[in-house]
Amino acid sequence: MAEATISFKKAASEALADGELQRALQNVKTGFVAKRAAAKSRLPEFEALRAEARAIKDHTLTHLDLYLEAYESKVVESGGKVHFAPTAADARDIVLGLCHDYGAKLVAKGKSMVSEEIALNAHLQAAGMEVVETDLGEYIVQLRGETPSHIIAPVIHLNKETVAADFRRAHKGRLTSRRLSDVQDLVAEARSVLREKFLVADVGITGANLLIAETGSSVIVTNEGNGDLTSTLPRTHIVIASIEKIVPTLEDACTILRLLCRSATGQDITTYTTFTTGLRHEGDPDGPTAYHVVLLDNGRSEMLGGTFQDMLRCIRCGACLNHCPVYGAIGGHAYGSVYPGPMGAVLTPALQGLDHVRDLPNASSLCGRCEEVCPMSIPLPSMLRAWRERDFAEGKRSRAEGLALKAWAFAAKRPGLYHALAAVGVPLLTRLAGGRGRFTRLAFAKPWTRVRDLPAPEGRTFQQLYAKMQKDRK
Amino acid sequence: MSPAPEAATDGPLVGLFVTCLVDLFRPSVAFAAIKLLEAGGARVEVPRAQACCGQPAYNSGDRDDAVAIARQVIEAFEPFDYVVAPSGSCTGMLKVHYPRLLADDPRCAERAKTLAAKSYELTSFLVDVLGLSEVEASYEGTVTYHDSCSSSRELHIRDAPRRLLASVTGLTLIELPESEICCGFGGTFSVKYPDISGAILDAKLNNILDTEASAVLAGDLGCLMQIAGGLSRERAKIEVRHVAEVLAGMTDMPAIAASLKSR
Numbered sequence: 117m118a119e120a121t122i123s124f125k126k127a128a129s130e131a132l133a134d135g136e137l138q139r140a141l142q143n144v145k146t147g148f149v150a151k152r153a154a155a156k157s158r159l160p161e162f163e164a165l166r167a168e169a170r171a172i173k174d175h176t177l178t179h180l181d182l183y184l185e186a187y188e189s190k191v192v193e194s195g196g197k198v199h200f201a202p203t204a205a206d207a208r209d210i211v212l213g214l215c216h217d218y219g220a221k222l223v224a225k226g227k228s229m230v231s232e233e234i235a236l237n238a239h240l241q242a243a244g245m246e247v248v249e250t251d252l253g254e255y256i257v258q259l260r261g262e263t264p265s266h267i268i269a270p271v272i273h274l275n276k277e278t279v280a281a282d283f284r285r286a287h288k289g290r291l292t293s294r295r296l297s298d299v300q301d302l303v304a305e306a307r308s309v310l311r312e313k314f315l316v317a318d319v320g321i322t323g324a325n326l327l328i329a330e331t332g333s334s335v336i337v338t339n340e341g342n343g344d345l346t347s348t349l350p351r352t353h354i355v356i357a358s359i360e361k362i363v364p365t366l367e368d369a370c371t372i373l374r375l376l377c378r379s380a381t382g383q384d385i386t387t388y389t390t391f392t393t394g395l396r397h398e399g400d401p402d403g404p405t406a407y408h409v410v411l412l413d414n415g416r417s418e419m420l421g422g423t424f425q426d427m428l429r430c431i432r433c434g435a436c437l438n439h440c441p442v443y444g445a446i447g448g449h450a451y452g453s454v455y456p457g458p459m460g461a462v463l464t465p466a467l468q469g470l471d472h473v474r475d476l477p478n479a480s481s482l483c484g485r486c487e488e489v490c491p492m493s494i495p496l497p498s499m500l501r502a503w504r505e506r507d508f509a510e511g512k513r514s515r516a517e518g519l520a521l522k523a524w525a526f527a528a529k530r531p532g533l534y535h536a537l538a539a540v541g542v543p544l545l546t547r548l549a550g551g552r553g554r555f556t557r558l559a560f561a562k563p564w565t566r567v568r569d570l571p572a573p574e575g576r577t578f579q580q581l582y583a584k585m586q587k588d589r590k
Numbered sequence: 591m592s593p594a595p596e597a598a599t600d601g602p603l604v605g606l607f608v609t610c611l612v613d614l615f616r617p618s619v620a621f622a623a624i625k626l627l628e629a630g631g632a633r634v635e636v637p638r639a640q641a642c643c644g645q646p647a648y649n650s651g652d653r654d655d656a657v658a659i660a661r662q663v664i665e666a667f668e669p670f671d672y673v674v675a676p677s678g679s680c681t682g683m684l685k686v687h688y689p690r691l692l693a694d695d696p697r698c699a700e701r702a703k704t705l706a707a708k709s710y711e712l713t714s715f716l717v718d719v720l721g722l723s724e725v726e727a728s729y730e731g732t733v734t735y736h737d738s739c740s741s742s743r744e745l746h747i748r749d750a751p752r753r754l755l756a757s758v759t760g761l762t763l764i765e766l767p768e769s770e771i772c773c774g775f776g777g778t779f780s781v782k783y784p785d786i787s788g789a790i791l792d793a794k795l796n797n798i799l800d801t802e803a804s805a806v807l808a809g810d811l812g813c814l815m816q817i818a819g820g821l822s823r824e825r826a827k828i829e830v831r832h833v834a835e836v837l838a839g840m841t842d843m844p845a846i847a848a849s850l851k852s853r
Contacts, residue, residue: 129785441772445789479783481776481790482649483739498690501649508651517782525647525655528610529662534641542614551850554822563781567788568819571615571847578608578617582636 120452121514124475127450137273137447144272148438151382152489159378169375170493172368173429177420183329183362184411190332194394196407204234207412211236211321211354212243214408218352220245220318226336226346227251228323229267229432230358230412232454233467236321248313250342252306259286265448267455268380268434273447276302310342320350320404322392324357325431326372327409330365333393334409337377337386347392353404355392358412360428372431375491379433415467423502424466429492430459436486436496442479451476458486458496465503474512477503538577546573601631602719605670607663607709609680610642611811612832616846619811622838623676623712630720632672639666643675643683648691649777660688661698664705672719673709676834677810678741679777684709686744711741712834713809717750724757727839734766734803735833736794736817738810742770751809751833758836764801768793775816791820798828805829805845807836818847 131137156162176183188198201207207230215223223245225231237247237258249258253270257263259282264270271279280296283305295301322343324334334355336343347353363369377383396403419425437443437457448456453464453473461476477500486496507513513521527534549555549572557565564570604627612619620636627634644659663684667673675681685706692702716722735755741747755763774780774790781787794817798806806821806828808814818830829845844850 125783125785128783132785132789441774441790441793442786444793445786479779479786481739481772481774481779481787483772483776484743485739485772488743501651504649504651505653506651508653521647521650521652521655525652525659528641528644528647529655529658531639531641531662535638538614553844553849554819554847556823561781563784564819566784567823568791568816569822569847571815571818571822573615574617574843576617578613578620579636579638581617582620583638 120472121475124450124452124479127452128446128479131446131450136275136278140273140275141444141447144266144438144444148269148380148382148434152379152435152438153382155378155382155384158384159374162375162378165371165375166491166493169372169431169491170429172363172371173492176363176368177360177425177428180359180362180417180420183364184359186364187327187329187332187362190329191394191407191409192332194332194407196332196394196409198409198411201410201412201414204412204414207234207356207410207414208236208239210410211356212239214352214354215240215245215319216243218319218406220352222313222317223247223319223321224314224317224346224350225249225254226320226322226343227254227270227338228321228356229264229454230323230356231321232264233358233414234356234412236356248310248317250310250314250346251338252303252340252342255306255310256282259283263449263454265456266434266437267432267457267459273449314345314349317346317350319352319354320346320348321354321356322347324355324361325376326369327355327357327362328364328366328369328391329362331391331393333366333369333391335369335373336390336392337373337388338390339381339383339387341388344388344390347390347404348402351404352406352408353392355407355409356412357409358414359416360430376431376433379431379435379489379491419466424462424499426494427459427462427466427499429494430463431492432459433491435489435491439485439489441481441483441485458500459494462494462496462499462503470503470507470510474507477501477507535577535579539580542573542577542580543575546575549573599633601633602671603669604632604634604672604674604715605667606634606636607640607643607667607673607675607680607684608636609675609677609811611815612676613641615815616811616832618840618843619676619832619834622832622834622840623674625838625840626712626716626725626834627674627720629725630716630722632720635670637666643680645679645683645777648683648687649779653691657691657695660691660702664688664692664698664701667705668701671708672715673705674712674715675709676712676832677812678711678738678745678747679810679812681709681711682740682744711745711747711750711809713750713754713837714745714747716837717753723753725754725837725839727837728759728761729805729836729839729841730760731804731829732762732764732802733805733807733836734764734798734801735769736766736773736798736806736808736813737770738808738813739770739772741809747809751807754837755807755833761836764803766801766803766806767797769797773813773816775812777812780816787816788820791816795820795824795826799826803828805831805836807831807833809833814846818845822847
C-alpha cells in the first residue's frame with residue numbers, strides 16, 4: 117500500500133475514534149444542513165438563481181482572460197496594482213515583497229483559504245513578521261498551530277471548552293478566574309485581543325469571495341466584521357484571491373451572493389458584505405493608502421477547457437462538505453488537504469497532482485448529495501470518477517485490488533463463465549454459512565466483516581434456479 | 591428464454607435485469623419481481639447474457655471494462671420493450687451512466703440512449719408504466735423504508751414504493767428520518783474504506799432503530815446487505831428485506847442475514 121493511502125486511512129480511523137471531533141461533527145448536521153434547507157425553502161427562485169449563477173460562471177470561465185484584463189484595468193484606475201502569481205511560491209514571494217516594501221512588522225489577516233493554500237503565514241513569519249489571524253475561527257486555529265478543518269468554519273472540529281483552555285493558555289495577564297464558559301465570552305475576549313492588533317497592523321491581508329471586473333472591486337462576506345477592519349485600518353491592503361473568483365458585473369456578484377450565503381450558513385445574507393475598491397478617497401475617514409491584488413493561478417488555468425473546468429465554478433460555500441457522509445464521519449483534517457470534502461477531493465489533485473492524494477477521490481460512496489446541494493451545480497461525483505479513471509490508468513492501485521478488479525471484470529464480460537463460476541461458488545458459500553444466514557468472519561471478505569456481518573446467499577444463484585424452473589415447465 | 595406459460599400474451603415485453611447481487615445472494619428478489627411484473631400484465635424474460643451492470647469497474651476508474659460491459663448489456667436487452675431492475679443503483683447505471691459512458695461511441699451512443707429511455711427501477715415501473723396503485727399482499731407489522739442514493743438522487747423515485755407499500759394489508763409504514771442519506775455501502779467503497787463505511791452505516795442504523803419498526807425495507811440489495819450486516823452485528827431483532835419481497839407477498843423465507851432456523 118502506498119504511503120499516502122496508509123496516512124489517509126490512519127487519519128480517518130483516528131478521526132473516527134476522536135470523541136470530541138465526533139460530537140462536534142454532529143453540529144454540522146443540525147446546524148448547517150438544517151439552516152440551508154430552511155433558507156432554500158424561503159427562496160422560491162433558488163433553482164432559477166442556481167441556473168443563472170452557473171451560466172455567469174461558465175461564461176466568465178470561457179472568457180477568463182478578457183475579464184481578468186478588465187478587472188486589472190479597473191483596479192489600476194482606482195489606484196491599485198494587480199500581481200499575477202502563476203504558482204503558490206510566486207504568490208508567497210509577491211506578498212512578502214510587498215510587506216517588505218511597506219516595512220511591515222505586524223500583518224493582520226482576514227480569513228482566506230487561498231492564503232492557506234499557499235501557506236502564507238509560515239512564509240511571512242519566517243521573514244520575521246508577526247501575522248495575526250483576525251477571523252475568530254482562524255485565530256483559534258493559529259493559536260493551536262492547526263489548519264482549518266472546514267472551508268467556512270475553521271474550528272468546526274472543536275468545542276468551546278477546548279477553545280476556552282486555549283485562550284487561558286495564550287492570553288496572559290488576564291484574571292484566571294474570568295468566565296469563559298459561553299461562546300459570547302470567547303468572542304469578547306478574542307475581540308479585545310484582536311482590536312489592539314488591528315490598530316497597529318501595518319498591512320491588512322484579506323481574501324475575496326468574488327472579484328468584480330466591471331468595478332475592480334473585491335467582495336468578502338463575514339459575520340464578524342473583522343474583514344472590514346483588516347481592509348480599512350492598516351495603511352496597506354493586500355487582497356489575495358484565485359483567478360476564478362472573478363465575475364463580470366456587480367449584478368452578477370449579487371446573484372452569486374444570494375446563493376453563497378444561503379448555501380453556506382443558511383443566512384439570507386451575512387452580517388457583513390464588504391466591497392472594497394482601490395485606495396482611500398479624499399475625504400474618506402479611513403481606508404488604505406496602498407492597494408494590491410495578488411491573483412493566484414496555481415494550476416487553475418490548466419483546468420480550463422478540460423475535464424475539471426466545472427470545478428472552477430466553486431464559490432467555496434462548503435455545502436458539499438456539510439452534506440457529505442464521509443466528511444460528516446471523519447471531519448476535515450483526515451483529508452490531509454487544505455480543501456477537504458467533495459470539493460477538496462476534486463480540486464486538490466488538480467492543484468497539486470494525484471500522487472500524494474490518491475485516496476481523496478476514492479474515499480467516497482458517490483452518494484451524490486454534494487452535487488444535489490451544490491449551488492453552482494458542479495458534477496462532483498462525475499469528477500471524482502474522472503480522477504479515479506486517471507488513478508486507475510496510472511496503475512498505482514494495490515496489487516490485490518488490481519487483481520481482484522481484473523479477475524472480476526474478466527468474468528463479468530463473459531456471462532457464460534460468470535454463471536458457471538457463480539453456480540459453484542454460491543452453493544459452497546451457502547454451505548459454509550451452515551444455516552446461520554450470515555458470516556461474522558470470512559477469510560477472503562475481511563474488509564467487509566471487519567465492520568458488519570456478511571449476509572449468506574440463499575443456496576443457489578437466481579440463474580441456476582431460473583434455468584431449472586424453465587426446464588421443469590417444458 | 592421462453593416466456594412463462596401463465597403470463598399475459600399481449601402485455602409489454604420486459605427484460606429483467608436481475609443484478610449481480612440478487613443473482614448471487616438473494617434470488618427471491620428476482621422471483622418476487624417477476625411475480626409483480628406478471629401481475630401487472632407484463633411478459634417477463636430473463637436474458638442469460640447478463641452478469642453485472644459494470645458499476646464496480648465504472649466506479650473504480652476502469653472505464654474500458656465498464657464500456658465493454660455496457661455494450662454487452664445493451665446488446666442483451668435490445669429485443670425488449672422495457673428493462674426492469676430490482677435496484678435503483680443498477681437502473682441508474684443503465685439510465686444515467688451508460689449514455690455518458692458511450693456518448694462518443696458512434697456505434698453505441700444512440701443504442702445507449704434507447705436502452706436508457708426504456709430502463710426502469712422495479713417499483714417505479716410498476717407504478718409509472720404499468721399503472722399499478724396496489725398489490726395483493728399482506729404483511730403484519732410496522733416497516734420503515736430506506737431510499738437508496740441512486741433511487742432518490744439519480745432517478746428521483748420517492749412515491750412509487752410508498753404507494754405500493756400503503757396497499758399491503760396489515761402493513762404500517764413509519765418514515766425513516768434522513769431516509770435519503772447514504773447507508774455507507776457505495777459498492778467497492780464498502781471494502782476499500784471499511785471504517786468510514788461502517789461509521790456512515792452506524793448513523794443509518796441509529797435512525798432505523800429510532801423508528802422502532804419491526805422491519806426495514808429498501809429497493810437496493812447493496813444497501814440491504816450493508817444494513818442487514820450492520821443490524822446483525824448489533825444483534826438487533828429487526829427484519830431486513832427487499833421491498834419486492836413484501837410487495838409480492840413472498841416473506842416466508844428468512845429475512846436477509848437471518849438464520850434459516852429463525853422461521
